[in-house]
Amino acid sequence: MFGHGPHTTARDRGVVATMVRRALAGEPLTMWNDGSVTRDFVYVEDAARAFALALDHAEALAGGHWLVGTGRGVRLGDAFSDIARLVSERVGEPPVPVVSVDPPDQAEATDFRSVEIDPSRFHGVTGWRDLVPWEEAVRLTVDGITGGAGR
Numbered sequence: 296m297f298g299h300g301p302h303t304t305a306r307d308r309g310v311v312a313t314m315v316r317r318a319l320a321g322e323p324l325t326m327w328n329d330g331s332v333t334r335d336f337v338y339v340e341d342a343a344r345a346f347a348l349a350l351d352h353a354e355a356l357a358g359g360h361w362l363v364g365t366g367r368g369v370r371l372g373d374a375f376s377d378i379a380r381l382v383s384e385r386v387g388e389p390p391v392p393v394v395s396v397d398p399p400d401q402a403e404a405t406d407f408r409s410v411e412i413d414p415s416r417f418h419g420v421t422g423w424r425d426l427v428p429w430e431e432a433v434r435l436t437v438d439g440i441t442g443g444a445g446r
Contacts, residue, residue, distance in 0.1 A: 296309070297309045297310075318390075328407070332409050333370050344423060
């Protein structure tokens with residue numbers, strides 16, 4: 296889950312916000328290995344709608360385990376390139392580079408596994424699906440972090 300709102304208390308919560316802040320600072324966006332690992336990024340507003348729908352369908356959902364995600368993995372290399380480009384558009388400067396670096400010693404094995412969430416069971420009960428496309432969600436996150444005003 297990612298996104299940024301007016302009441303966000305954690306400055307760098309998650310990889311998307313961290314990379315947006317790095318790009319705003321003019322720093323390269325670093326990824327481990329070749330960037331082919333995927334993540335299922337769900338925007339905070341979509342997650343909040345899922346939570347509200349879960350409350351509306353509490354009886355049907357009770358006792359189960361329910362996954363919420365977009366069902367689509369985004370390659371981290373592509374995600375970081377998109378972040379660099381969208382920050383560039385916001386600040387009017389060239390995109391920062393996206394570079395591959397060696398992983399740190401404390402990296403976990405799960406850091407190198409792709410993740411895609413299948414929300415079909417949750418959708419079947421609640422009708423929920425993600426509505427905010429990846430690029431729009433990143434733009435909204437950049438706007439939230441910058442206050443809509445570049446650096």
